[in-house]
Amino acid sequence: MNCNAIISNEWLKKVFEYLQYYAVGFEQIVVDRTVGTGIMMDEFKDVESYLYQILCETHFAMQAKHVKPDADVLRDVMSHEYREIEDASRRDVRDYIILREYIAATDFIVKLFEYLKSAAETTESTE
16 A cells, blocks of 8 residues: 555545534534524535535545544534533524634645545556
8 A cells, every 4th residue: 555545544534533523513503503593594504414415425435445434523522511502692603613614624625635636646647
């Protein structure tokens, strides 16, 4: 196994792990929006659905490469302090931070996969 394969396998595992953290956050956002005001609930549900799609595709890629994920990220990674926020404006700030970081992470993931793809293509063309 070459170095690029090892790196890409490790990155797949890390991407899968980090996306699970965002899934926990978005799950809580959707729950809060459902119980609360419902403002932008459809938009957050769409983002959550897209996130689950990326998780499934990443997991499929891992299975195709016979890469075993590390331990699953469970709901308890988000403390009750951040789950049970009474003040709507504080919840909105929490939701904004989760969304902002998710967007930054997915941007990084796209760039990472583009890099890994180009590195694999370069390796194949030199062999």
